[in-house]
Amino acid sequence: MTIRNGLAAIGLMVCVSSAQAKELGTFGMTYRIAERDALAEIEERARQVDWHKVLDKQKVENFQGPPDRVRLPRAKRNRSFPVDMTYTTEIDVPDGKGGILYPKGYTFNPLDYVTYPKTLVVIDGTDADQVKWFAASEYDKRLDVTLLLTGGSFGAVSKKISRPLFYADRKIVERLKLQAVPSVVRQKGRIMEVTEVKLTKIIGTPAHGRKGAP
Template sequence: MIKHTGVALIALFLCVSSVQAKELGNFGMTYRIAERDALAEIEERAKQVDWHKVLDKRKVENFQGPPDRVRLPRAKRNRSFPVDMTYTTEIDVPDGKGGVLYPKGYTFNPLDYVTYPKTLVVIDGTDPEQVKWFAASEYDKRLDVTLLLTGGSFGAVSKRISRPLFYADRKIVERLKLQAVPSVVRQKGRIMEVTEVKLTKGIGTPAQGRKESP
């Protein structure tokens, strides 16, 4: 039960698109997240492959993310708000043995069953100040952080950030109720907490001050 629920959790808000694991034209692959650490495995494999040799270099550098990406405004203040991950299934979820694990209409909170160890940092890759902020922040050095872009050229951003780049599509933005970027998302008990970060104008560093509520 716990394993299957963990799979559902990952499927709900980690269906991230990356230049490493996204179909680009007529080549490339799409990976299904099947285990809690699958994203970490994808990242590890990505580090071991020279994708500029495997794929057309121009395709990679010009990749702009999924077509349903959502442009979000820059955060105007420091604030945090909770996101309830309770989910109601829209179809019968099979158990892989010919039966039904969760029937259509079943409601549950995946975070009641599993702990999500990653911290998600979401930025707009078309904003140089946000890219600069991430590159200079503690998040760029942490192995437990996954960077998601709401937009921006893979080639341009990868020149500033030496780690795998992933893209947040509309489903991710809506599921996490993202409203502005940069945003930092982490689990807090039974909810996911989204923290918006206001950047100090012109220097790409977090503004100092009291964190506000919504």
């Protein structure tokens, strides 16, 4: 099972790795972002399950995801909305010299420091139409896409989709403000944009003739 490797490869805001300021030139004193940011937290939540232990204890076909997963309704319309990833530190961040680098309550937007080039697609794995939609869409073929399930059998979905699967727990759903599925999440400047996809009645059409994918 290569779930950990898959997450490392996408590097998930699942995957901006730890947030660092990118080089824009020097304008006075500069610091690396030392506090865990919202994007890194989502990544951590997505990969925190010890998959090897899970698979040792039970058959993969029966695994249903983390206990705090959140079931979301099917999208009723096509719509997009912005998500502000601004993050507020929950502790004082030391500077390593006995002082405070970032005080508790310091607020910043990690997207001011990093770029997240990947696309997240979130579906309900218990909904056969959503699984078919993803399998027939361009997303199933793209290397820059990470698939997250809000529910569903790992084994059953794996048989229909030939790519690594991950689960969205409550923290991920809350961070990205997900309200319905399928949802496609990508960075747009200083915000993440969530696009909900209303499925058409025609499900499972070939990728080149698909409907419903933005």
